[in-house]
Amino acid sequence: MGAHEARAHLVDPEVAHAAQVRELAAAGVLRDPAWRAAFAAVPRHLFVPWFWTGRGAGHERLWCEDPDPERRARWLRGVYADEPLVTRIRDGELLSSSSQPSLMAKMLHALDVRDGDDVLEIGAGTGYNAALLCHRLGDEHVTTVELDEEIAESARTHLAGLGFHPAVVTGDGARGCPARAPFDRILVTCGLPRIPPAWLAQCRPGARILGPLSTGLIALEVRDAGLAEGRFLHNPAYFVPLRGAGAAPAGPAGGVPxxxxxxxxxxxxxxxxxxxxxxxxxxxxxxxxxxxxxxxxxxxxxxxxxxxxxxxxxxxxxxxxxxxxxxx
Structure with missing residues (x-):
C-alpha cells in the first residue's frame, strides 16, 4: 500500500467509525450490548459535517467537503476523536456542540432505559444523541426539544438521512413538551442552574431525569409531580448552558488558594x-x-x-x- 493509499485508509469514515466503537468498548463505556449496537449503527460524521476549532484568538472551521484533502482528513480525525466539538457559533457565542462520545455513552447507560420507555431529550444539537436513542427505543418513543429553529431543522435533516424520524420540537426546553408527555426518562444535554419544575409534572412516577448541574451529572428519581430526588454521578460534565436559564456567576472566591x-x-x-x-x-x-x-x-x-x-x-x-x- 502506497503512502497516499495508507493516508486515505486512515481517514476512511467507516474505518474511523469502527475504530471509535472499539475504543469506546475497550474503555468500558459500552458494556450494554444494545448501546454498543447503537453506536456501531450511527456514524458520528453524518451528524457533524463541520465543526469549529480554536486557533489563537479566532476559530477555524473544518468541514467534510473542504477541497483540501489534508483539511478533510483533519475534520474526520476530529469527528472520531473522543472530544466534544463546537458545531454552532453566532456572534461569538457558543450555541451548540456535539458532546464527547464517551460521556454520551456514560449518560445513556446511566439513563437506564427499558424497552417501551418514552424519552424526552432537552437539547437536540446535531441529532446524534437522538439517533442513538431512536436505534435503541424506536422513533415513536423519542422526543427532542431545541430552542433554535435552525439547529432543530439541521437535526431533523441529519436524522432523516439515516431513516430516523423522532419528534423534533422547536421550543424552550425548560418548559418540556407537554403535548408528548408523559415521559419515563428525561435526558438533558445542556447545563442547568436548577431543575425546571415543569419537567416533574410531565413524568410518570418512577421516571428518571439525568442532566448536567454545576459541573456534574445529577440523576433524579421522580416520585410524583411534587418530588424528585437523587445523587450526582462521579463523572465530571461540562455542557453549553440551557439558554434563558443560565446560572449566575459564582462570584469572587476570596481567601481560597x-x-x-x-x-x-x-x-x-x-x-x-x-x-x-x-x-x-x-x-x-x-x-x-x-x-x-x-x-x-x-x-x-x-x-x-x-x-x-x-x-x-x-x-x-x-x-x-x-x-x-x-x-x-
Missing part, C-alpha cells in the same frame, strides 16, 4: 453552593468532610424549592439551589 480553585472536586462544590456559602466557608466544609467527590452530593426538588445537600437530604448540610425563577 488558587490551586484549589482549579481542583475539579472543589470547583464542583463551589459552583453547587454559590450564593449560599461564602467560598471560604465552602472550602472549610470541603476540607472538614474529607474533600468529598460529586457522588456524595445530591439534590431534592419540590414545589416549595430546590436544595442541594451533602450525604443526606435531611442532614446538616443543605443549601438552596440556583436562583429563584431560573429555568422556570
Amino acid at each position: 488558587y490551586e484549589l480553585l482549579e481542583n475539579d472536586r472543589f470547583q464542583f462544590m463551589l459552583m453547587l453552593t454559590a450564593g449560599a456559602l461564602h467560598p471560604r466557608e465552602a472550602l472549610d466544609l470541603w476540607r472538614r468532610e474529607g474533600r468529598p467527590g460529586r457522588e456524595r452530593f445530591g439534590v431534592t426538588v419540590t414545589p416549595e424549592g430546590q436544595w442541594s445537600w451533602l450525604d443526606d437530604p435531611q442532614g446538616p448540610y443543605v443549601w438552596p439551589l440556583g436562583e429563584e425563577g431560573a429555568g422556570s
Whole structure:
C-alpha cells in the first residue's frame, strides 16, 4: 500500500467509525450490548459535517467537503476523536456542540432505559444523541426539544438521512413538551442552574431525569409531580448552558488558594453552593468532610424549592439551589 493509499485508509469514515466503537468498548463505556449496537449503527460524521476549532484568538472551521484533502482528513480525525466539538457559533457565542462520545455513552447507560420507555431529550444539537436513542427505543418513543429553529431543522435533516424520524420540537426546553408527555426518562444535554419544575409534572412516577448541574451529572428519581430526588454521578460534565436559564456567576472566591480553585472536586462544590456559602466557608466544609467527590452530593426538588445537600437530604448540610425563577 502506497503512502497516499495508507493516508486515505486512515481517514476512511467507516474505518474511523469502527475504530471509535472499539475504543469506546475497550474503555468500558459500552458494556450494554444494545448501546454498543447503537453506536456501531450511527456514524458520528453524518451528524457533524463541520465543526469549529480554536486557533489563537479566532476559530477555524473544518468541514467534510473542504477541497483540501489534508483539511478533510483533519475534520474526520476530529469527528472520531473522543472530544466534544463546537458545531454552532453566532456572534461569538457558543450555541451548540456535539458532546464527547464517551460521556454520551456514560449518560445513556446511566439513563437506564427499558424497552417501551418514552424519552424526552432537552437539547437536540446535531441529532446524534437522538439517533442513538431512536436505534435503541424506536422513533415513536423519542422526543427532542431545541430552542433554535435552525439547529432543530439541521437535526431533523441529519436524522432523516439515516431513516430516523423522532419528534423534533422547536421550543424552550425548560418548559418540556407537554403535548408528548408523559415521559419515563428525561435526558438533558445542556447545563442547568436548577431543575425546571415543569419537567416533574410531565413524568410518570418512577421516571428518571439525568442532566448536567454545576459541573456534574445529577440523576433524579421522580416520585410524583411534587418530588424528585437523587445523587450526582462521579463523572465530571461540562455542557453549553440551557439558554434563558443560565446560572449566575459564582462570584469572587476570596481567601481560597488558587490551586484549589482549579481542583475539579472543589470547583464542583463551589459552583453547587454559590450564593449560599461564602467560598471560604465552602472550602472549610470541603476540607472538614474529607474533600468529598460529586457522588456524595445530591439534590431534592419540590414545589416549595430546590436544595442541594451533602450525604443526606435531611442532614446538616443543605443549601438552596440556583436562583429563584431560573429555568422556570
